Amino acid sequence: MSSQVDPGAQLRTATAPSLDITPGRWINNWSPEETNFWQSVGQRTAGVNLKWSICAEFLGFSIWQLFAIIVVYLPAAGFTYTTSQLFWLISMPSLVGATLRIPYTFMVARFGGRNWTIASALLLLVPAVGLSFALANTSTPFGVMLLLAALTGFGGGNFASSMANITHFYPAAQKGWALGLNAAGGNLGAAVAQLLVPIAITVFAAGSLQLPLAGVIWIPLILISAFGAWKYMHNLTSAKSDVRGAIACLKEKHLWIIASLYVGTFGSFIGFAAVFPKLIVDTFPAYSHLPLGTATITLAFLGPLVGSLARPYGGKLADRIGGAKITVAALATMALITALVVLTLPLANFWLFLALFLMLFATTGIGNGSTYRMIPAVFALGVGSKGAEASRKSAAALGLISAIGAYGGFLIPQALGFSMSNAGSYSPAFIVFIVAYLGLMLVTWFNYARRGTRFAAHGV
Template sequence: MTDTTSTAPPHLAPTAVETAPALATRPGRWIDNWNPEDHVQWEGEGRAIARRNLRWSIFAEFLGFVVWQLWSIVVVSLPAAGFAFDTGQVFWLISIPALVGATLRIPYTFMVPRFGGRNWTIVSAALLLIPAVGLGIVVSNPATPFPVMLAIAALAGFGGGNFASSMANITFFYPQREKGWALGLNAAGGNLGASVAQFVVPIVITVGAAATLNLPLAGWIWIPFILLAMFGAYRYMDNLGSAKADVAASLAALKEPHLWILSVLYIGTFGSFIGFAGVFPKLIADQFPDFSTPFAVGSASISLAFMGALVGSLARPYGGKLSDRFGGATITIFSFAVMALGALAVIWTLPVGNFWLFLVLFLVLFTASGVGNGSTYRMIPTVFALKAGAADAHNTAGDISSQRKAAAALGIISAIGAYGGFAIPQLLGLSKTTFGEYTTGLGWFVWAYAGMLVLTAIVYVFGARRAGTRI
């Protein structure tokens, strides 16, 4: 009898067990049982929750990039404000926020599992108040010593750290099949902060200014927006109970050769984007001083340097979307090819002295780096899902342990890649001080992009084909 009565119900029981538990909430806006791979949960209420968190994540990260890039714009105006720094000091002010921001991305990666995505977004946004206020104070006095200026510029690195925690947080919210687009939007919204800062700050500091600049406003104007981001995160974002720190998986990720290969590729894509974004206003001022602020609206001056970061930011989500469709490795190879050709074209045409040609070619370079940002980042969860044994790694995230390892890898790779934001200004500064021009430095980048193209093809195109899959 027992054999007879146990046959049918046990056969039905696994179906019930396979269905994901209903979402549960706890005080402090914690959500348990989150599983975006479950179609019913995702289409029911999961998608709306993920989108709400994504919107406020984008806004907070946007402000992080604004603060991170402020010094790249401010340094161009320091001579007019009475500061006297040499070329080497100027390039240190441009690059030190990238160095600190890249370093902070490593601990920031683990803040979301430790404190929750919503909670850490509030804290990381609040930290932006320190460099914004500090900048407003130190640039108001031309007698401020260089070490003090450098220390305040270093604090702008708080803004660069935000990217790692934001991206690690959002990767938990979205299913594997939509990660490319979601991470691309989140990153693009943040990257856009560099462009907006480069557009807004030159206008704000010159509005109403006569013989002097209102340089402190470069920091003060962002404070209300930072406070808004803190409120928005507090009121509308959520913490996920499933976003746990997997220390063993994180340490295993550090031992994974693919983490280091992908980091090199990300230095080439994102490192180029943030490095060129930081140095672009200085390049224009040095090579084409008449076009540093070519347009005036009343007493305000408008710089075209913002266009580089703008097109790179807008291109990033399409890099992710194209990777969802064709594979990240293929799109990354295409990006490196265009970047190498773009940098080479700048070298060939710079002696012509045509600003508009220079601008167009650099916009091509920025666009390709933006597409490459999205495609390289899209490769990361795919590679780690494949290593975990997922049958269709391009569309399936694997188990929760694999997802946690991928989230840790996203943060670590973003940290290493961001060091390109320090290296590019430093190398261009070295080229300028050693050879008296920038073309030598640009030539170094051409060779680097060519090498990264070959590396991507060998490891992630031909290697994946031999394994019978696509990355």
């Protein structure tokens, strides 16, 4: 009895694409836009790299937010820092993280996505281990603590390299989905850290805070992340940096306009996420630490959690209605909610305060998504360029704007700290934020949503 051989099956087997991988896990033939390649080996490989990229970025955000959490415990633990010094510890990570996002954007092309994910993950060990020792000694000088706060900025830089890496793995039609997952995974790290760290440092307290655990608990997770990146991720020889495109972008006025909008939206998200635990402690101390068995938790984690989950909806609404319209609405709502915070603070009602801030976080998340969605739309319409040149500038602008926007995470805590130190109240800073949000709303409307502009006509 003769067996039948399917010539088509033999042909498909012979022509099925495979990865050309050289030592160091470098892929030389990455072609995600080719349907056959993507369906056979590309999608699965990209998914593995995305998974470990999210893991590393998640830990980066967790480390980035550590000082936002531990600052509120330092006075009770015996550290004698001034109010101004405490706010510097809160804001320094954002200053360094925002600055590092610029060079981190180009590291993937220089060293490889896998290689840089390993290196950037291992760099997180420096602040994690350093904090474990520094927090064990209440005589640790403020300068040393400020240096460690700066080193947690490594985690903020990870966002830029992680996004730059993943964008090379996916075809154009799926970049938005992949980058959205990557960004959301990172942002959630801020919420998880604000939930877990208070539990870790109090669950075994036995009458005293175990602050060193704030750093210790992340060490094994960082090592697992670095190992996973080493074993499963890949480098792409096709990944190229575009320094010339980035330099060309700096000359475009729309880069600076949208960057200012991103300072107002993402900067508000990361800034309020960093300062929210201290705001609760200073304004409603009775609700700052809630019992959970033998541990305590703080409801501050709800803020970044809500903001992270709201971000994808901002992008979806922008796709349907237009990024500029959603950004205008988001900034107007942020101004309104902030005004309500100022008006209701004298009522000393914690649950009203919490509800308003959760609404504020949700609105910043929506504004993050809609503003980010505006970038390719604005550059695609031509900012002195067309076709491939506009696309090139758009890709470079995404990295630069994400870096500039993160500086809001430094400005907001500094403004609140200055307000408390000089006026004895947070209200003056909130009033400044209201004015800023209204100003940014008008800028967005005038440039992108006003009837008669080419951007409004194309639904940017």
